[in-house]
Amino acid sequence: KNQVEQSPQSLIILEGKNCTLQCNYTVSPFSNLRWYKQDTGRGPVSLTIMTFSENTKSNGRYTATLDADTKQSSLHITASQLSDSASYICVVSSASGGSYIPTFGRGTSLIVHP
Amino acid sequence: GAGVSQSPRYKVAKRGQDVALRCDPISGHVSLFWYQQALGQGPEFLTYFQNEAQLDKSGLPSDRFFAERPEGSVSTLKIQRTQQEDSAVYLCASSLAVAGLDYEQYFGPGTRLTVT
Numbered sequence: 713k714n715q716v717e718q719s720p721q722s723l724i725i726l727e728g729k730n731c732t733l734q735c736n737y738t739v740s741p742f743s744n745l746r747w748y749k750q751d752t753g754r755g756p757v758s759l760t761i762m763t764f765s766e767n768t769k770s771n772g773r774y775t776a777t778l779d780a781d782t783k784q785s786s787l788h789i790t791a792s793q794l795s796d797s798a799s800y801i802c803v804v805s806s807a808s809g810g811s812y813i814p815t816f817g818r819g820t821s822l823i824v825h826p
Numbered sequence: 827g828a829g830v831s832q833s834p835r836y837k838v839a840k841r842g843q844d845v846a847l848r849c850d851p852i853s854g855h856v857s858l859f860w861y862q863q864a865l866g867q868g869p870e871f872l873t874y875f876q877n878e879a880q881l882d883k884s885g886l887p888s889d890r891f892f893a894e895r896p897e898g899s900v901s902t903l904k905i906q907r908t909q910q911e912d913s914a915v916y917l918c919a920s921s922l923a924v925a926g927l928d929y930e931q932y933f934g935p936g937t938r939l940t941v942t
Contacts, residue, residue, distance in 0.1 A: 754936075755935050813871055
């Protein structure tokens with residue numbers, strides 16, 4: 713069964729600090745990996761997408777890495793802001809029969825304190 | 827432009843009632859997904875449409891769940907005889923899919939269903 717595991721489950725940091733969120737997956741066949749940000753009461757919004765051949769992707773203060781050999785990804789947030797408080801979800805898509813069914817992790821809940 | 831919209835945003839149902847949740851995807855988006863998100867969990871795939879065709883419904887938890895997209899745009903997720911374990915946020919996402927290629931999914935705000 714395809715699975716995506718994220719750690720830590722929750723994280724509290726001070727404004728201005730950096731943090732790194734982890735994602736391990738067992739999804740086959742692998743198509744791509746996305747990191748989403750989900751604010752409370754809202755739908756997820758995509759931050760980054762990486763395919764098999766990519767090992768790093770940046771979007772402003774967000775940098776995602778992918779190690780396809782170890783099936784691990786990380787999301788690094790630099791100089792955190794209060795607005796970064798949200799759930800960060802790792803999603804791995806598997807290609808099967810022409811459709812791409814995503815498997816979602818449970819998310820890491822990040823709280824940024826002033 | 828307008829994003830994905832869902833209605834109602836909140837729904838309270840008594841156990842045993844039927845509910846219908848609506849999703850209006852982004853105009854022109856071919857693919858539409860429904861997900862169920864329990865409190866503190868990530869979204870779980872329910873079903874997937876490409877235009878009006880329901881290509882995958884493997885995630886629907888029981889035969890009480892039914893989804894349709896008759897004209898290839900608006901979709902409705904219907905839950906019959908609701909149970910307490912159906913309480914969750916139901917998310918809809920749409921994408922401009924091209925056959926054989928992966929795509930970005932755009933999510934709606936979700937409908938929070940509470941079954942009492």
